Amino acid sequence: MTKTNTGNFFEDFRLGSEIRHATPRTVTQGDIALYTALYGGRFALHSSAEFAAVCGLKPQPVDDLLVFHLVFGKSVPDISLNAVANLGYAEGRFGVPVHAGDTLCAISKVIGLKENANRQTGIVYVRTTGFNQQGETVLEFVRWVMVRKRDPAAEIGPAEVPETAPFLPPGRLVFDSLYFSHYDPVLAGSPHFWEDYSPGERIDHVDGMTIEEAEHMLATRLYQNTAKVHFNQHAEAKGRFGRRLVYGGHIISLARSLSFNGLGNAVKIAAINGGRHVAPCFAGDTLYAWSRIEDVWEIANRPDIGALRVKTFAAKDHPCADFPGDEEAHPQLVLEFDYTVLMPRRF
């Protein structure tokens, strides 16, 4: 019997089963620095312990997307080692903040299974939850992924596709202990408050960032994400694209970092409503990003905080100054990311 883990194939998943993922991970100050070096993030809440303290959090919480990548990474060996494609996300909801010193674990529950017509693959829907060492939820999200069958002839039960909400309602956002009543917009680097944004508004984030092989591999390993397609040029040279694929989450983090220019006070991601990797990215691609404000929500009893639902788009090798009429159809589009941010109000 081989001792090598071959990962789960489509027919190995059982509806309703819970999978406890391996490799608990203590987040360190080193992760904070590496995350900054990889993306150049400037959101003040994550950059400064002093700024975070003024917002009610001390020390500074680590970047929300770093939490996402770490929790996602844990699920890879069990869920997507035999994946063909990562299809989508929904119902992402951040819980208690994560600080250096916290240890993260993750569990996934299989909430849907649907074989594809060709019987070669099927779609697995899981709800993945990340916890800290006290058992508090730091993040939960649904994702669905196309997974190969080991044996195309294997019999699969009736399709079960879960309903997911198009977005997390503002009432379900978590922001206990976060206060913007003494928020300093000059230190934060943006004069624009929640009141300044309107539904339908578009923001070009202007700058571009070119991806290098060393960078996306450093990032993906930092997240202990073992998906094969990111690391092995010898094998990928014979694969679909002839090249190593960049982890989709790397693109999300690059787009988020670029979005500082225009959304600098969107210091906290509270929800991931959805996401779609429209096209693969490779080393050498230059990423540009722009955003569209989807919704503007007041928060009950909180005159200091407002929420924005934002859709950030990333395109490769194409600046976004000419907002297309229909973003979703941009020919160079690689990412559509729908999320909810918390922003200070002018009060």
Place this chain on the structure above:
Amino acid sequence: MTKTNTGNFFEDFRLGSEIRHATPRTVTQGDIALYTALYGGRFALHSSAEFAAVCGLKPQPVDDLLVFHLVFGKSVPDISLNAVANLGYAEGRFGVPVHAGDTLCAISKVIGLKENANRQTGIVYVRTTGFNQQGETVLEFVRWVMVRKRDPAAEIGPAEVPETAPFLPPGRLVFDSLYFSHYDPVLAGSPHFWEDYSPGERIDHVDGMTIEEAEHMLATRLYQNTAKVHFNQHAEAKGRFGRRLVYGGHIISLARSLSFNGLGNAVKIAAINGGRHVAPCFAGDTLYAWSRIEDVWEIANRPDIGALRVKTFAAKDHPCADFPGDEEAHPQLVLEFDYTVLMPRRF
């Protein structure tokens, strides 16, 4: 109205105005490790908490140039987002040491403005000061930078060019709490004390280091330096050089790291007297460095510490064993960096 920050153009600067920069930054142990990984520094004061404690500082202070890059990085979005070239530095003076856990902020004062004859650009002179969370100065320096005008026709006031000192006098160096009375040169890795250096002496630092795109981008993002020319190959391909430019500070740090071989006991930079980026650097270039001792200063009432004013030169793709008669005219020269270091005396 766009929410994107387009940065200040030459006509936006006002003489005497003070600009409070954004993005306070908590320095972490992760920055220490990344700085080591980027440059391979071996100066014992920054490498070892135990060695630093023997020198009166505990824990180890972070590398002086890391402080420089972080403070410099904060000034970029306000001062040099529309820069054509970073022209020079003067009167750099390090203050209290910075340790992991400190949070750095920065302010710049506009101390000079001079339009260029072509009216397309002008030179902005600023004095930038970095502070820690207690408001103590960690570093101040003057820099001047050529900035584009938004509108070449804009009327500009009379030229004002500040006087800057050619070097910081030894009496103004800061080294409270630094003691070399129990300095161990074997652990430090160099047998050469302050007494061993003479004005005019030249030191070849021998080794060469090749620059990679991923490295200079990781470094520059770590410093939250957003200057566009370092990151966007898609745009730079059509630019002046066809390639991404390496942040000049990356070259300074590489040269400093190479200088360990010959200046291993120059553990503390106390002043940056001047600096000039003679030519641009690109990924693939190999940096070599050599130094010339400019001055040798005793420090009043401190038998344990001496100061050296050093000029370190970096050249690309050219070993420095054949010291040119006139360093400043070396055809491959990319950097001239004039600074003052503190060194243990043999007592």
Place this chain on the structure above:
Amino acid sequence: MTKTNTGNFFEDFRLGSEIRHATPRTVTQGDIALYTALYGGRFALHSSAEFAAVCGLKPQPVDDLLVFHLVFGKSVPDISLNAVANLGYAEGRFGVPVHAGDTLCAISKVIGLKENANRQTGIVYVRTTGFNQQGETVLEFVRWVMVRKRDPAAEIGPAEVPETAPFLPPGRLVFDSLYFSHYDPVLAGSPHFWEDYSPGERIDHVDGMTIEEAEHMLATRLYQNTAKVHFNQHAEAKGRFGRRLVYGGHIISLARSLSFNGLGNAVKIAAINGGRHVAPCFAGDTLYAWSRIEDVWEIANRPDIGALRVKTFAAKDHPCADFPGDEEAHPQLVLEFDYTVLMPRRF
């Protein structure tokens, strides 16, 4: 007199002399994160402070090979600056665990010298010992390296070649304070306990990892290893291979990281019995690895812990699914690494 350190040549070494190495190094949380980013390690003992605490160690010890690289790096400027090749290791024995905050130093004793017949070079054998700030041994090992003579005509004493043991006997392994009685294999990511492995068993680690220039240089600088061949493309272009050589230790760490798939519970390296860099590696190479179980040892009075002597092989650009009959003769072999790991027993 030049102040540049030219390193020791073969004729500079004296049998029995002890060399105290420079550059004490405080290990930080940043090193932990960078090590994860460089290799993607998933061994739970090093990934999680909570998991380590359950094993009797808190906080998590840093990766054993990181300790090896740091101690090795210290010895380079004195031992192998003028090396032609790093020939082998023996009698490596890990001592007390290393945690973030510890400061490491190293000493080497010259235990053998043997001039080569051509009189151009000779083999230097050293026993290198790494200590923490309390003077406790964290690691000792023997290595031998071929070093150039400065002057081929220099007279050398009679050859002295030390005997080294083929492996460290299990009775000499150090594992005080390590307990596997509450070990959780699901969190660790592997269902295979010590009892499941048999001598002669082979394990294909399946995955491949491609090496980038930026990565191996970041790693080697992180270890403050200054060997010239890793960093200088300008000089290496004219050298033996036309390219920068990857530090051999980088290959060891990559192979160890790949070995998680099949040896996931081998969370602690206790000994390095031997190692051989069979062929050089370069950026662009893709590493694959497989292992052969050499020995299976019970540990007296410890029903929770067992030891395995493992030989891990790394090959470049060749998957290892077809285990060769004779691993040591694999045409693409780059590394043979013989070491002893501690693993939980099923009790």
